[in-house]
Amino acid sequence: MNAPQPYLRKASPPPKGKGGDKRALPASLSRNAPLVPVDSAGGQALAAVIAILTFLAALCAGGAELVAASSAQWRSEIAREVTIQIRPNPQRAIDEDVARAVALASRTPGVEQAHAFTKEESERLLEPWLGSGLDFKDLPVPRLIVIKLKEDTRPDFGPLRQSLGKEVPGATLDDHALWVSRLSAMANTIIGTGIFLVALVLIAAGLAVIFATRGAMAGNKEVVEVLHFVGANDDFIAREFQRRFFKLGLRGSAVGAAAALALTVVLGLVTRSWRASPAGDQIEALFGAFNMSLTGYLIVILIALLVALITGIVSRLTVRRFLNGNG
């Protein structure tokens, strides 16, 4: 048929009275109502499920990011410090050995500062374990030299270790590599678990959308049939479902992500009030100051968008599959 023309030019004139009056038309008469009504009770339930799943995914991702940031902080702090321990030897003057070790350490490239703990300072380190007020005079308390490294440097300690072996017998150099690797392994395990949980939650969201879409398709069978009869193709119908489910998913995921962010803020405030207590110190030692970084916030927002996108795309693919399977 050709392009539509004005109606019924030759037809009898419109009846007067009811419905036949001419009025100026407003700019739009359409409410842009969705063609597929998925805002039913089932749709609201799906939005709630998506909100809960996004909340869980955001908490997993936020927790993993918190641990990742804290572990990076630990590692950089520990990696910037090296210690030399000098065990007392009755046949040697320990103060001279300490001075020699400090001199050797200071000459090593990449070392910013070498600070030797005095005898009193070294003894004070034992107080948490042995208690105060003890006389350490007769105890062979080792002496410590703390070496601060320049930023972003990783000096080669091989020559220093050799020199210490030759000139200061009884001195051991500890670059904390074992600690760093253990911390890294622990942090990476937590981060990996977090990512795995986020992936599981996203898969669960996708499956929930598949069930909800199939339910919506079955519930709107007549609507889909009418759309086909008036000339809509499968892609148009799938796009309509995608649009509706994307909005539904976005609403649910925004609520879930907002709840997760709110919980993070509340937990941050709570841990701040606990800071002076031993429990608070312990939590802070593991998770840092419980302040989510900008990256953390971005990850949570990204997850919310990802969930909404998954909702839209999965619903579209499900509709296409459903329509192909049902002629």
Place this chain on the structure above:
Amino acid sequence: MRAYDDEEFDEGPGIPSVRFENVGVRYGMGPEVLRDLTFSIEPNSFQFLTGPSGAGKTTLLRLILLSVKPTRGLISLFGEDVSRISKDDLTDLRRRMGVVFQDFRLLDHLTTYENVALPLRVQGKEESSYRAEVVELLRWVGLGDRMHMLPPVLSGGEKQRAAIARALIVRPDLLLADEPTGNVDPSLARRLLRLFIELNRLGTSVVIATHDFSLMDQLNVRRLVLGDGRLHIDE
């Protein structure tokens, strides 16, 4: 040649809008509900499809709409064999047809205006390009002051007129109407019939399924009569 009222009307020669050859339909393992249907609907033609209730009028319309597949025989629409038609081609064919269902099939969550504009909306047209036309048609069928209402609050007759307007809005090449005047008073039925005639004058083939003899008696046109699963053509 077909005549309605006192007017003579030319049927243009060309590829038939619909062509059935030995078409039969059965549901499941049951007997054939329609058998050996062989007929054509010419372009620009006007006909009634009639027969007693349960004779298969709606099934025949659904065969033309390709929502029911024949168990045997050949159907071609606008010259195209539809036995192995692709989904895209099926959509193109349906866009050339307008259909008025017996049970209206209006979408209850859309207003009357939105329902009537639906065929244009699914074609991706901008509202500004069809707004005036939809409103004009709505006013013509007497639904000018009902355009913002949802179908559940419309009367049966109003729903029927909205369904007719939705079928007419794209000025289809072929209009299939299943009992289109079943819920309206005789005067409105006459007006709606004139609407179909006018559409036919503008080039649309019209098939009206009805068992309303008073309606059919108003026009001297071809009648396709279904009975016992077979089709008899009363020229």
